[in-house]
Amino acid sequence: MRRPLGLVAATALAFGSLMAFPAPADGSAPDPETVCIPGVPETDVLEPGPVDICLSVHRPAQASPQKRVPVLLHSHGWGGTRTSDPAAFRRYLDAGFGVVSIDQRGFGDSGGKAHVEDPAFEGRDVIAVIDHVAGLDWVKRDGPDDPVLGAIGGSYGGGYQFAGAFTEIMETGRTRFDALAPQITWHSLNDSLAPNGVVRTAWAGLLYAAGMDAHTSAVHSGFPEGMVTGRWPSGMDDFFRDNGPAFHVDEGRKLDIPVLLRQGISDNLFPLDEAIANFDRALTDRARRDSMLVGYNGGHALPNVLPAGIAEPGDACSARLSGADYDELELRFLTENLQGGPRTLSGHGQYHLMTARGECRTVDSVAPTTTYTLPDITTTTAAGVPQSIEIAEGPLTLAGNSRLDALVTALGVDSRAFFALSVGTSPADARVVQNNVLPHREEYATVDRRRSIDLPSVATTVREGESLFLTVSPQSDMFALHGSRTPGALRLTDVTVRLPVVR
Incomplete structure (x- = not known):
């Protein structure tokens, strides 16, 4: 299926743009358009060669060359696929956002192997997607080839946001993203998967199984070694070292855009400390003043039996901040930052953390006192x-x-x-x-x-x-x-x- 889609995309791009489809007469958003664009060629020995990255482009009904709109990138969690059902993005489309949902390499209709948000692969794939979005005639722009752009998604669908933004900074000194909203994602994959060099086996085993067909040869060789020896292999440490904000922060790079971070405090794969590290270390002081961190009880939350744990599920802080739920909080955050809407949200520059018992505590600092x-x-x-x-x-x-x-x-x-x-x-x-x-x-x-x-x-x-x-x-x-x-x-x-x- 991948090659025919790639041929369709290549033919359309050769003529300069994809065919525009009129909005339905009832005012609803048109059906999404499936597009495949060239990604970074695969170098892994298991599947070398050309790679297509496939997208579903959701255009809101009101969007046109005369009435351009901002766009949100979206992508899936590990082992998932892009979203082609417009109903999933109804609140964004109705609010005047376009949405482009991405199959990341190794998943869905996209080719290649998953390098797990490596700047040289997934990072550059995201840049190619942004280039494509910048060429759509109904997309609002900050300048030539610079779309008004945000991003949504959780877990692996949060990781691509950081990968794309930081890779652009690494290569050009700036990112074309104007705001991000990553959920339940990581700062350092090595620290998450093997804190202090001890493999988090409950999650490592599940993740390996979920991505079996997408893994590179490095993961296929390193995972069994780590599971058997109880040590995080040096090859895995090398493989994951560049694949998160921690690498870029160590290289002196920071994001200077607003970010809404949502993290599961009872998440025992990417716990709260990963989001705190992103909030404290990966953002400039100016960006942090316009950002917020929301912690809730949920995410990648397997129950602890030994030793036994407790956490009342829910998201009390999003409810308090938005008056409704996280979906409303995210929409208002992106509206303020991408559409120039009035700043009605409060709590910027702060940590909003749900307790194990269900209360919401807002603090200016998370340092020990x-x-x-x-x-x-x-x-x-x-x-x-x-x-x-x-x-x-x-x-x-x-x-x-x-x-x-x-x-x-x-x-x-x-x-x-x-x-x-x-x-x-x-x-x-x-x-x-x-x-x-x-x-x-x-x-x-x-x-x-x-x-x-x-x-x-x-x-x-x-x-x-x-x-x-x-x-x-x-x-x-x-x-x-x-x-x-x-x-x-x-x-x-x-x-x-x-x-x-x-x-």
Whole structure:
């Protein structure tokens, strides 16, 4: 199917533009147009050669060369395909936006293999799509070849937004995107898939299976090694290093456009800390003042059983900010930034975080504010049960990043333990806040080495009669089979925890 579509697109482009179709007489949007454009040629040994990137172009009924409109790019999650049903974009089309939905390389009708938002592949594919959009005669422009442009989508459909915008900055010094709205996506794929070098097996296995036909040879060789050895292979680290905002930030690049970041705080693939890193590090100060971060309980949210977690599902902050839901918040954000609508939204430059119990807390900073001293902690590794150590009694509210500092002694090789914050009336009923744990790894036996251990970024209230606990577990079902490689123990002394206590 790919080649015939590619021939149709190539023939149309040779005449300078695609055929324009009149709007239906009833005023509804015309049927979407299927277009395939040349993408970056594939270099992977499994499928070298030319690649088509296929699109569904949704033009709103009112759009014409005399009444041009902004366009939103859209793309799918990992393993998915583009959206060709206009009903899915009705709110945007009715509001006067065009929408171009993309099959990313390796998926749907597009060719090639998925390089997982590599600037050299998916990044340049997005640039080719923008070039195509700039040539549509009904699209509003900021200048020659510069469409008024936003983007929507979640997970992998958030990753392409950063890939396209940062690749343009890398190659030309600026991006043609005017606003982005990425949901539940990442800052660093290496940190997400294997934090501290420990493979997040529950998600890695699901993602590998979902993209089986799209993987490059590098992933096909690296994934089994990581799953069997419990180590993140150097080849995988190299493969994913460029594929996210973290790479571009390290190279000195930032986005200078408004961004609406929506992240699942109970997401245990791309957790809240990934969005915080994007908000804090990937945006200029000016862009951050016009942006906002909204955290909710949802996303890639597998239930934690070991250790057990808790998070009331929902999106209280979007409801509070928009008066309705996230769809309304996103539409108003894009209307303000792409159509010049009045700025009716508040909360720009802030973090809006839903707690595990369902409240919305808005804060100006997510940095730790308060330090607590804990007793010495000893945990077994490889096998054993979780333990919860009391930090503080309620009432108490947290919203943001936390960190543990301690002198660590490891008895064993490649020792691992999993850390989380939890809430309960006692250690026996304490539940992990928003289902997230992070691993700490000591590669070699060591004695009293000073370590700083990141704890999951969370938002929670601790009520009167409850306490906040530090939960330490030798195992986690999110990292199944990737606990310590040898039995032993970790001992932590001189322990302090720094928490983002909301005053």
